[in-house]
Amino acid sequence: MAHTACALHILVKHEAQALDLMKQLAAGANFQQLAKKYSTCPSKKRGGDLGEFKKGDMVPAFDKAVFSCEVMKPFGPVKTRFGYHIIKVLFRT
Numbered sequence: 001m002a003h004t005a006c007a008l009h010i011l012v013k014h015e016a017q018a019l020d021l022m023k024q025l026a027a028g029a030n031f032q033q034l035a036k037k038y039s040t041c042p043s044k045k046r047g048g049d050l051g052e053f054k055k056g057d058m059v060p061a062f063d064k065a066v067f068s069c070e071v072m073k074p075f076g077p078v079k080t081r082f083g084y085h086i087i088k089v090l091f092r093t
Contacts, residue, residue, distance in 0.1 A: 003055040005092035006046040009085045010034055011041040014087050018077035018084035025074040029087050040083065048088075067092060 008031055012018050021034055032047025042052055055067055059080045065087055069075035077084040 003067060003093055004052055006052045006090040007050050007054070007066050008032065008035060008088045008090065009041065009043065009050060009062075010039045010048050011083050011085050012038060013017050013040065013083045015077055015079070015084050018086055022076060024073060031074060031086075062087070069079070 010018075010021055010031070014020065017038070021029075021038065024034060025031060032049075035044050035048030038044075039048055041048070056063060058066065059082070060079050061078055062085060065078045065085075066076060066089055069087065069089060071089045071091060073086050074086055076086040078087060079085075
């Protein structure tokens with residue numbers, strides 16, 4: 001069976017902003033509210049929800065992070081050609 005995951009993410013252009021968002025999340029900020037406010041990805045409308053996807057569907061650095069980081073804990077920043085991602089994996093198989 002292929003590995004799948006469901007994740008939220010926040011995409012920003014600058015590492016400093018990503019690090020600031022990680023600090024806000026550590027202090028208890030709501031991930032989906034931050035995604036709606038700051039993310040540059042169209043998924044922001046859904047609070048950063050990328051839905052369910054298979055291993056290998058995303059760009060390599062993002063894919064590696066999703067399938068190795070702790071579930072339900074914000075992780076990042078992860079740099080890809082799109083910018084800097086903060087990732088929160090909801091579940092994975």
